[in-house]
Amino acid sequence: MKQRVITAVVALIIFIPIIIIGGTWIDVAALVLGIIGISEILVMKKKLLVSPESILSFLGVSVLIIPDAWMNLLPSYIDRMFLFYVFVILLLLLTVFSKNMFTFDDVGVITLGMLYVGSGFHYFLMARELSLTTLLYALFIVWITDSGAYMFGRTFGKHKLAPHISPNKTWEGSVLGSLAAVIICSIFLILYPINSMGLLTIVIVSALLSIAGQFGDLIESALKRYYDVKDSGKILPGHGGILDRFDSLLLVLPIMHLVGII
Template sequence: MKQRVITAVVALLIFIPLLVVGGNLFSILVVAMGLVGMSEFLTMKRKLLISPEAIIAFMAVACLLVPSNWINFFPNGIFYSGFYFFTLVLLGYTVVSRNRFSFDDVGAIILGAIYSGLGFHYMIYARQESLWMILYAFLITWITDSGAYLIGRQIGRTKLAPHISPNKTWEGSIGGTVSAVIIVGIYLFFKQGVFPYGFLTMLGITVFLSIGAQFGDLIESAFKRHYGVKDSGKILPGHGGILDRFDSILLVLPLMHFVGLI
């Protein structure tokens, strides 16, 4: 417990000031977190981080992570052309490696790159939208998670996804979403001018994103169970990896893009 607290305090002392300041400093931090997230995928796949496939994977995810105003080389905003190029290189490497690196490996790595790359990409763009927009995303994930945990411990009886995450319950899940709607609803009431939709529409979007946050948590639990690991990484002592700490927000942020918030 002491280790968890120390790690949390140190991480927050780094993350929160950079979140508030924004700009390139925050973008650099987020790009670094996205690359670490990719390394965690590769490690779960039991790929050496200095192997050819890993180096190509890092280049691919960098194309999704790096803000387009940093390097005006690839077209289409977040360098889709570069990402597609490195995907083709990975496919070609299946031939060069004589199928030691297989088509299934390519699929898993590319999916991991999209998950980590675009998730953290939209964290950068949410902050560029405004501090209040990214705080909205974090509030949903934090309150949903905390509410689900606290309410689930008190009244949770019906298992939500026992084969993926045995401790989660329907009661906790519903409680987490209700908590998010109430508390984030107060935030929205005082910050209505920040968001492009009316108050009631934003409450509906909050319900949708709160459910998405819980799916993000379950998705990460599912692939960790698939790979037979307890944590995605060890970079945060007592907390696991970057993907462990940001699993919910990595789904919430792209969903915010789809509903027109970022």
Template sequence: MKTRVITAIVALIIFVPLLIIGDIPLLVLTVVMAVVGISEILRMKHRFFISAEALLSFLGVIVITLPKDVWNSMPFQINSNVIFYIIVFLLLLHTVLSRNHFNFDDAGTLALAIVYVGTGFHYFFQADNKNLATVMFGMLIVWITDSGAYMVGRAIGKTKLAPKISPNKTWEGSVGGSVVAVILVPALFTIFHWLPAYSFIELLVFTVILSIAGQLGDLIESGLKRHYGVKDSGNILPGHGGILDRFDSMLIVMPMMAVLGILN
């Protein structure tokens, strides 16, 4: 517990100021987190970080994570989608050149992982780049839902939510976490006018959707770890696991915010 608390304090001391500053310092941190996230999936697949597939995965997740402004400022208007396709093509070509060391399933897994991790961090930066209130809206929903689900689950949780994927989660905790988020988040943002463009009802609807999306993101990452037989995605955060362990919900919530039009 002591290690967990110390790690959380150090992480917040680094993370919160960069979140407030935004711009290039936060972009650098976001790209680093995305690269670490994809490295955790490579680690689960027992792939060397200096292999061709790893280097292509690192490049791919950077390409997806970088904001459009970066690509628009480059000569010849380089399109990130085109670069991503080239990377996928090279992964497929690697299945031919590697002599069964790297197969089609491996290429598909890494291509999907690049989209999963890169898109999540891309929209995380975009949310903060819009304004601090926007990114905090998504983050508070995740944090309050997680805390509420833990407390309600501990108190009255009996019915397992997904016993084969995450045995400790219950339906009672899941519903309770969303209820707590729906009560607190729209009220806070309405009272303090942190997102004045949206009415209380709109914030309420957004919170319901994003709270559920965040819990699904948690289950997706739990399923990933269960598939590869690991307890944590990594060990970069002592007591907390890896980057994917800490940002699993965010990787789904931030793109969902874009789908809902909040990041426009």
């Protein structure tokens, strides 16, 4: 528990100033986090991080994450998805040159992983680009839902939410955690509005994002369960890996784009 608290404090001391300053600092931070995130999937797949497929996946996820301004350095006919497609094709070619030691299934997992991690961290940058308030809203949704689900689950939890994927989560914790997030984050948006949403819309969107965050957590739990690992990585002692910490956010941020906030 002590190690977990120390890691959290150190991470926040580094993370909070970066999101406040924004700009190049957060661009580089998102790239680093994304590369670490895809590397955790590669390690679960038992791939060497210095292998050709790993290097291509680092480049592919980076193309998805980088801010739009960086893409302006390239010719106008080359867009983000075209570059990503090039890296996917190179991964497919690798199945031929490796004599199928690197398989089509491997390409599928890595491609999906790049989209999952890369898109999430790209919208992380877009949220901060819009305003600090937009990014804080996403973070508060995730943090309050997680903390509420944990505390209420320990106190009132009796009915398991997804026992085969995440045995400690309960329906009581899930519902009350979302309720806490909706109340607090709705008040936050009323005090610090990020667009012209009315109160009812704020409540509905906050509830949707809180539920999405919990699904993001469960998706990553299912991934770890499939590969039979406890944590996605070990970079954060007591907390696991980057995917363990950002799993909810990687789904919340794209949903925020879907509903027109980002």
